[in-house]
Amino acid sequence: MAESVSLRGPDDQPATGRNWSAGDGLALALSLPPGRSLAAARLLVGAAEGGERPLDELEFPGLATDIGPQAGKKDALWQWARIDWTEARALVGVLVDATPPAAGALVPPRRTGARLRLFSNGSWLPLAPLDTLPTGTEQSFPAQCTSGLMAEMLIEGDAAEKRTGVLIPGTLNGRRIGLRFTRQPCRLSVAIGNEPPFFSPDGPLPEGGLVVAGLARAVNRYLSDHPDAATVPLNIATANAHPLRVIAFDAELDAPPRPTTPVTPPPEPTDQPRPGERALLPPVSGAPRLARLCDADHAAGLRLSPLPQGVRLSSVQLQLRNPGDAEARGMLSIHTDDHGSPTPTALICWPITIPAGDAPDWFISRLPTPRPMVGQPWWLVCRVEHGGLLWYAEAPCPPLVETAAQCRGDGPWLPLDTPAPAPWLRFQAGVLDPED
Numbered sequence: 001m002a003e004s005v006s007l008r009g010p011d012d013q014p015a016t017g018r019n020w021s022a023g024d025g026l027a028l029a030l031s032l033p034p035g036r037s038l039a040a041a042r043l044l045v046g047a048a049e050g051g052e053r054p055l056d057e058l059e060f061p062g063l064a065t066d067i068g069p070q071a072g073k074k075d076a077l078w079q080w081a082r083i084d085w086t087e088a089r090a091l092v093g094v095l096v097d098a099t100p101p102a103a104g105a106l107v108p109p110r111r112t113g114a115r116l117r118l119f120s121n122g123s124w125l126p127l128a129p130l131d132t133l134p135t136g137t138e139q140s141f142p143a144q145c146t147s148g149l150m151a152e153m154l155i156e157g158d159a160a161e162k163r164t165g166v167l168i169p170g171t172l173n174g175r176r177i178g179l180r181f182t183r184q185p186c187r188l189s190v191a192i193g194n195e196p197p198f199f200s201p202d203g204p205l206p207e208g209g210l211v212v213a214g215l216a217r218a219v220n221r222y223l224s225d226h227p228d229a230a231t232v233p234l235n236i237a238t239a240n241a242h243p244l245r246v247i248a249f250d251a252e253l254d255a256p257p258r259p260t261t262p263v264t265p266p267p268e269p270t271d272q273p274r275p276g277e278r279a280l281l282p283p284v285s286g287a288p289r290l291a292r293l294c295d296a297d298h299a300a301g302l303r304l305s306p307l308p309q310g311v312r313l314s315s316v317q318l319q320l321r322n323p324g325d326a327e328a329r330g331m332l333s334i335h336t337d338d339h340g341s342p343t344p345t346a347l348i349c350w351p352i353t354i355p356a357g358d359a360p361d362w363f364i365s366r367l368p369t370p371r372p373m374v375g376q377p378w379w380l381v382c383r384v385e386h387g388g389l390l391w392y393a394e395a396p397c398p399p400l401v402e403t404a405a406q407c408r409g410d411g412p413w414l415p416l417d418t419p420a421p422a423p424w425l426r427f428q429a430g431v432l433d434p435e436d
Helices: 215-225
Strands: 006-008 026-031 038-047 076-078 080-099 112-120 123-126 132-134 139-159 162-169 172-181 189-192 231-237 244-253 290-294 298-304 312-321 328-338 348-354 361-372 378-386 389-394 401-408 413-415 427-432
Touching: 026 244, 038 215, 076 080, 080 112, 132 139, 139 172, 189 215, 215 231, 290 298, 290 378, 312 328, 328 361, 348 361, 361 427, 378 389
Parallel strands: none
Antiparallel strands: 006 026, 026 231, 038 244, 076 172, 080 139, 080 172, 112 123, 112 132, 112 139, 139 162, 189 231, 290 389, 298 378, 298 401, 312 361, 312 389, 312 427, 328 348, 328 378, 401 413
16 A cells, blocks of 8 residues: 555545635644655645635624714714724725715815725734725725724815815714625634644735645654654634635655664764865955845845756855854755746755854855756755854855845845845855766
């Protein structure tokens, strides 16, 4: 019988292709053969069928205004109005039913509008993409997760006894505010058991689905801490009760471990070059002046030219400093190039640990195995999970280094702009020439 990986729901039945409510948490079980780990895993979750379609009816919840609650009143003079509901929902439309005050009415009436703020993740944020909307008709916009709305009333102003056409804060005769939502789950989070989430994208969950990034790495970390485990608890949660769908799941097992031999050779040092290595780049001289931050929210990388046929990349050296009080732990990874940026999936990655220090130093790290890098440009990327590192920069680029870039969070990779011209990050590589 072939070995496989399965994902099952709380009822111990396959979770794929089914709708689930995760408002109170959804406990799934990922099972795999004992002693094995994952080479890759793909979990796709999306809003349940019809989740992105707006609800048919506008909702008109009770609201509070600057003169008190609106309950029981047909209309009142507002400077602002606020609505709060109990859970985050995907808002796609708003109708502010308000007109110019009757006192001093003009023909034609003054233009009116409302400046909207949404309460999301503990903060009031402007409605995107445009926070000022006209009153009187429903306005639609891309779905945004929020649990509250604040509307500041705006009315056309005067200057030199003439209308300006510009909306300024003022008082409107307000009646009600209508809201339109979708059935999309909001603020998805995926975690291993009771650990902090390793995947928590912003915004509502699309019907087409999102791929849960980092699943294989999170599962393997759990298996490393629990070597006897054959089941990994996977917890999915959303900020509301609208159902999600487990659209697809597939996984690939790592190769089975090789049988142990009676005599195990001592491990090779990972912070020393392999015998026979030579330096790929000319030596770097001079004191460093600038550095790029690598921490949990910042990454940096270099794009390099392909290596000659038969030459294999064996080790890398980075000029780094750990300015913290404890050791910094992170990952180095090698990626192929995707239109000037590293591909999301690494060809190979391995951990690094850098002690705290007062001065920059060169730190060497072996690849797990020498690797040929031929045919296309490739990237070396440094990410830090605990603590922070400074990777020192230099100009201009030496031969074989094509560009240097940095990335914040899940944002785009952007080229370094200093030091100019042609900045790069101080780096050296150890390579092995073709065997005779």
